[in-house]
Amino acid sequence: xxxxxxxxxxxxxxxxxxxxxxxxxxxxxxxxxxxxxxxxxxxxxxxxxxxxxxxxxxxxxxxxxxxxxxxxxxxxxxxxxxxxxxxxxxxxxxxxxxxxxxxxxxxxxxxxxxxxxxxxxxxxxxxxxxxxxxxxxxxxxxxxxxxxxxxxxxxxxxxxxxxxxxxxxxxxxxxxxxxxxxxxxxxxxxxxxxxxxxxxxxxxxxxxxxxxxxxxxxxxxxxxxxxxxxxxxxxxxxxxxxxxxxxxxxxxxxxxxxxx
Amino acid sequence: xxxxxxxxxxxxxxxxxxxxxxxxxxxxxxxxxxxxxxxxxxxxxxxxxxxxxxxxxxxxxxxxxxxxxxxxxxxxxxxxxxxxxxxxxxxxxxxxxxxxxxxxxxxxxxxxxxxxxxxxxxxxxxxxxxxxxxxxxxxxxxxxxxxxxxxxxxxxxxxxxxxxxxxxxxxxxxxxxxxxxxxxxxxxxxxxxxxxxxxxxxxxxxxxxxxxxxxxxxxxxxxxxxxxxxxxxxxxxxxxxxxxxxxxxxxxxxxxxxxxxxxxxxxxxxxxxxxxxxxxxxxxxxxxxxxxxxxxxxxxxxxxxxxxxxxxxxxxxxxxxxxxxxxxxxxxxxxxxxxxxxxxxxxxxxxxxxxxxxxxxxxxxxxxxxxxxxxxxxxxxxxxxxxxxxxxxxxxxxxxxxxxxxxxxxxxxxxxxxxxxxxxxxxxxxxxxxxxxxxxxxxxxxxxxxxxxxxxxxx
Numbered sequence: 277x278x279x280x281x282x283x284x285x286x287x288x289x290x291x292x293x294x295x296x297x298x299x300x301x302x303x304x305x306x307x308x309x310x311x312x313x314x315x316x317x318x319x320x321x322x323x324x325x326x327x328x329x330x331x332x333x334x335x336x337x338x339x340x341x342x343x344x345x346x347x348x349x350x351x352x353x354x355x356x357x358x359x360x361x362x363x364x365x366x367x368x369x370x371x372x373x374x375x376x377x378x379x380x381x382x383x384x385x386x387x388x389x390x391x392x393x394x395x396x397x398x399x400x401x402x403x404x405x406x407x408x409x410x411x412x413x414x415x416x417x418x419x420x421x422x423x424x425x426x427x428x429x430x431x432x433x434x435x436x437x438x439x440x441x442x443x444x445x446x447x448x449x450x451x452x453x454x455x456x457x458x459x460x461x462x463x464x465x466x467x468x469x470x471x472x473x474x475x476x477x478x479x480x481x482x483x484x485x486x487x488x489x490x491x492x493x494x495x496x497x498x499x500x501x502x503x504x505x506x507x508x509x510x511x512x513x514x515x516x517x518x519x520x521x522x523x524x525x526x527x528x529x530x531x532x533x534x535x536x
Numbered sequence: 537x538x539x540x541x542x543x544x545x546x547x548x549x550x551x552x553x554x555x556x557x558x559x560x561x562x563x564x565x566x567x568x569x570x571x572x573x574x575x576x577x578x579x580x581x582x583x584x585x586x587x588x589x590x591x592x593x594x595x596x597x598x599x600x601x602x603x604x605x606x607x608x609x610x611x612x613x614x615x616x617x618x619x620x621x622x623x624x625x626x627x628x629x630x631x632x633x634x635x636x637x638x639x640x641x642x643x644x645x646x647x648x649x650x651x652x653x654x655x656x657x658x659x660x661x662x663x664x665x666x667x668x669x670x671x672x673x674x675x676x677x678x679x680x681x682x683x684x685x686x687x688x689x690x691x692x693x694x695x696x697x698x699x700x701x702x703x704x705x706x707x708x709x710x711x712x713x714x715x716x717x718x719x720x721x722x723x724x725x726x727x728x729x730x731x732x733x734x735x736x737x738x739x740x741x742x743x744x745x746x747x748x749x750x751x752x753x754x755x756x757x758x759x760x761x762x763x764x765x766x767x768x769x770x771x772x773x774x775x776x777x778x779x780x781x782x783x784x785x786x787x788x789x790x791x792x793x794x795x796x797x798x799x800x801x802x803x804x805x806x807x808x809x810x811x812x813x814x815x816x817x818x819x820x821x822x823x824x825x826x827x828x829x830x831x832x833x834x835x836x837x838x839x840x841x842x843x844x845x846x847x848x849x850x851x852x853x854x855x856x857x858x859x860x861x862x863x864x865x866x867x868x869x870x871x872x873x874x875x876x877x878x879x880x881x882x883x884x885x886x887x888x889x890x891x892x893x894x895x896x897x898x899x900x901x902x903x904x905x906x907x908x909x910x911x912x913x914x915x916x917x918x919x920x921x922x923x924x925x926x927x928x929x930x931x932x933x934x935x936x937x938x939x940x941x942x943x944x945x946x947x948x949x950x951x952x953x954x955x956x957x958x959x960x961x962x963x964x965x966x967x968x969x970x971x972x973x974x975x976x977x978x979x980x981x982x983x984x985x986x987x988x989x990x991x992x993x994x995x
Binding site: 342354355356357358392393394395396397398400401479 | 949964965967978982985989
């Protein structure tokens with residue numbers, strides 16, 4: 277028996293399939309697009325095919341993420357907040373705080389015993405605290421967004437990005453480039469700016485251990501920037517982009533058991 | 537006969553209306569199909585889900601005919617009093633006088649939502665330099681300029697001082713447009729100093745006697761202005777009678793709130809309860825009828841509870857809601873997400889508390905005015921919310937904010953901390969603009985996540 281979790285995020289769709297022992301047996305990621313249902317279905321079929329799984333082995337599917345309601349093939353939906361909490365606490369049972377930074381939003385989730393959500397704050401109104409900010413700087417630097425973190429190690433004096441809005445911050449970046457600022461320092465400055473906004477969102481409620489998830493957690497240097505801004509060590513989760521889908525798959529296993 | 541509670545669209549309500557009429561529904565003069573209000577431009581009704589009861593139909597028709605009622609009052613030669621900001625005190629005094637109809641022009645803040653911005657009220661305010669960085673109450677300016685929504689009051693009265701800076705700015709702009717305003721000062725409620733006499737206010741807050749005396753002096757000034765406007769002296773006896781009628785409304789609302797918030801299943805949806813609570817402020821311009829409308833709703837709620845009927849499910853998350861929403865669809869969303877309303881604090885709790893009837897009436901009104909949650913500290917408001925959450929058995933809290941409209945930047949954080957420390961319950965903040973369609977998915981995620989959190993904590 278297998279169980280699937282689908283996290284239909286704003287920038288990417290993530291799928292995790294687990295077995296009855298909660299072991300990940302397959303996973304996949306694709307870009308989000310216009311036809312969200314078709315994209316998710318296609319990804320699921322691809323993941324199944326690549327893993328030599330028979331579709332009928334999938335006993336239950338939980339959809340999560342902002343596009344969850346569009347996925348009619350799922351048996352039920354659960355919010356990404358609850359799913360991230362479940363996925364992270366499965367991988368890190370002692371986690372107390374989750375920082376999840378995705379392409380279009382960011383969340384700070386506080387956990388209590390057994391990985392239950394204590395409370396959460398969420399930013400989906402301002403791109404300055406999300407991966408979108410890094411995409412903007414990547415476009416300006418003519419490099420893939422996944423590579424922007426690679427140059428941060430060479431930063432010697434992170435630039436100060438003062439604008440609270442990505443649109444105007446882009447203007448600042450253009451100005452910094454024109455004035456000869458090193459790209460490494462600009463990228464480091466953008467990472468600091470994102471981290472500062474996350475810290476402001478979290479206020480005084482951050483408790484250790486702090487686990488970092490979401491696509492942005494894969495960008496080198498972001499964890500360090502967050503550690504400084506939050507004043508707490510930050511640990512990047514295993515499978516940071518997949519924790520929401522993993523949580524959804526774990527819920528799928530649970531719900532399937534209840535049905536049985 | 538009590539029908540199974542359902543949520544209906546405005547178009548489903550047409551068939552329901554025919555069904556009720558076939559069963560000899562007796563309507564008030566303002567009755568009729570809900571869908572007729574679409575003809576007047578209330579397009580947002582298309583997006584709402586309504587309770588299917590005759591009592592709710594009456595509530596909605598009552599609310600949505602207020603403009604006609606105000607026009608009729610003007611035609612009948614009534615003195616129209618526009619009260620602003622105090623939310624629940626001045627109308628009590630006004631209605632104690634003969635042939636006076638009071639209303640809150642501030643209520644125009646919901647017009648942009650109900651008419652889906654088609655009335656252009658916010659655009660008018662924009663042109664006056666009162667842009668979206670201000671509270672949506674700025675729609676009131678547009679309503680005054682367009683004169684399309686309510687008759688221009690004969691007397692405009694506004695409380696200022698500790699109430700709301702934003703509103704004060706908007707009201708001053710209104711005065712600048714040539715609408716004279718009679719201002720009165722509502723001081724910031726404080727604790728009594730050592731050795732200073734204090735009194736308990738309705739709702740449980742305390743304040744120094746000196747502050748009550750000050751507010752009373754201000755209210756006497758307003759009373760005299762009302763008397764001059766109407767040409768009739770307001771005796772203590774008449775004012776006490778007026779207070780008694782106002783308390784009748786508040787008393788029914790207290791009963792309605794209690795039975796609705798504490799019942800195993802919600803007998804009424806969050807949206808209808810919000811509208812019902814609003815009647816405490818100015819009775820939708822008809823004090824006597826508001827009593828009937830509320831009594832109908834209470835009778836319905838009681839019958840449903842007695843029969844074990846309600847909306848949603850018995851395990852719905854019990855949620856306390858702080859601050860009114862600018863877009864009414866957000867209230868429907870609560871039930872869509874598996875929640876139910878279990879307590880509210882819409883910034884006019886003082887209009888729901890009984891006005892003391894064993895005090896000289898002007899002092900009683902002064903104490904009530906001083907109990908306004910908006911003019912006290914955020915911590916006091918948080919403490920009352922905490923108390924009510926326990927009273928009603930709420931499991932989580934939604935603090936609803938309106939872009940540009942928080943009268944206290946610190947308040948949400950203070951409320952959140954108080955609830956977390958005192959009750960250990962989850963709190964979320966949401967922001968609801970006048971038309972929140974584009975944010976629906978985001979709001980849904982937040983509310984659903986709160987519901988999931990509440991349910992997981994039960995295990």
